[in-house]
Amino acid sequence: MDTLEKQIAFICQAQRLKSVTREAWTSDGRRESTAEHSWRLALLVGLLAPSFHVDVEKALMMCLVHDLGELYIGDISAATRPDEVQKHMDEERDVRRVLSLLPDGQRDYLLALWQEYNSNTTEEARLVKALDKAETILQHNQGKNPPDFDYAFNLEYGKPYFSFHPLLKELRSLLDAQTAARIREGESPTEET
Numbered sequence: 259m260d261t262l263e264k265q266i267a268f269i270c271q272a273q274r275l276k277s278v279t280r281e282a283w284t285s286d287g288r289r290e291s292t293a294e295h296s297w298r299l300a301l302l303v304g305l306l307a308p309s310f311h312v313d314v315e316k317a318l319m320m321c322l323v324h325d326l327g328e329l330y331i332g333d334i335s336a337a338t339r340p341d342e343v344q345k346h347m348d349e350e351r352d353v354r355r356v357l358s359l360l361p362d363g364q365r366d367y368l369l370a371l372w373q374e375y376n377s378n379t380t381e382e383a384r385l386v387k388a389l390d391k392a393e394t395i396l397q398h399n400q401g402k403n404p405p406d407f408d409y410a411f412n413l414e415y416g417k418p419y420f421s422f423h424p425l426l427k428e429l430r431s432l433l434d435a436q437t438a439a440r441i442r443e444g445e446s447p448t449e450e451t
Contacts, residue, residue, distance in 0.1 A: 273293075275328065280292055282397040283401035295397070299321045299386070310423065320375050326349075326368075388419040390416075392433060399436040409444065
C-alpha cells in the first residue's frame, strides 16, 4: 500500500469520530460529536494561539488528534469520574491502532503529539489542554441541555489548567460567570400554592 492509500485509510477510519457522541449538547438540543468538539477546539486555538509563544501548526494538529483515543471506545465523561489510568491505557491502545494505518513517519509523529498532549508539559500541550476544557465548558453553557444538567460541574472542571497565563485566567473568569448565569437561569422561584 502506498503512502496516499495509507493516509486515506486512516482518514476513512477517523471519520468514526463524527459518530462518537459526548455528554454535551448543541444549541438545538442534539448531542455533540467528538469531531465537532475537536473542530471547535482547533478554531479556538487558532484564534487565541497568537497570544501565546507556541508553534501554531503543532497546536492545531494536536487539537485534531487529542481525542483519537475515543474512536473505538467512545467518550468517557469526566463527570463519571473514570479510572484515569485505565482510561489512558485504553485510549493509547486505540490511538496506536488507528495510527497503525499511516506510514511510519506520520504514525510516529502523531503518536508523539498525542502523548505530548497527555503529558501536558509543553507550551502547546498546556494551551490545548486548557482550551479543550474551555471549549467543553462553552458548549455546556451554550447547549440546550437536559433539565437535570449539572452546570455546577463546570465551576471546577479543569480549573488548574487555566493558571499558567493571564489570558487563560481571564478566560476562566468569563467561563465561570457564564456558568453562574446558567445556574441562575435554572433556578425558578418557589411557587405559592
